[in-house]
Amino acid sequence: MKKFTVNGKEYNAKELTYGDIRKMESFGLNLMTDITSIQAKVFSYTSGYLAICGGFSLEVADNEMNEHIINGGDFTDISEAFVDSLSNSRFFQAMLNSATEKTPKKTATIKK
Numbered sequence: 001m002k003k004f005t006v007n008g009k010e011y012n013a014k015e016l017t018y019g020d021i022r023k024m025e026s027f028g029l030n031l032m033t034d035i036t037s038i039q040a041k042v043f044s045y046t047s048g049y050l051a052i053c054g055g056f057s058l059e060v061a062d063n064e065m066n067e068h069i070i071n072g073g074d075f076t077d078i079s080e081a082f083v084d085s086l087s088n089s090r091f092f093q094a095m096l097n098s099a100t101e102k103t104p105k106k107t108a109t110i111k112k
Helices: 018-026 031-037 039-054 058-070 076-088 090-102
Strands: 003-006 009-012
Touching (some): 003 058, 009 039, 018 031, 018 039, 018 090
16 A cells, blocks of 8 residues: 655555444445545545544544645645555455446337
């Protein structure tokens, strides 16, 4: 996994596990339903991911992100680390595959 920097501190990106995704849900973020709108919720997801990687509360993560942006930082590093963590999360990928397999495929029928 890669590393990312927020507010001058380096963090190890981590592969998201069941517990991490559950924790993100407790922050009000649902990766299974929000997956197509993560970019629209960049503030929430970056703070949530920072809280998980940093091992601290969402409030602390919000303060770190606030200072990071005020001091000229941006979302690039942490956003790339978050997307990478989703791509490499064995749990998350298994959940996506399971959801895809259970989704009925729509077929067109032609009436004669």
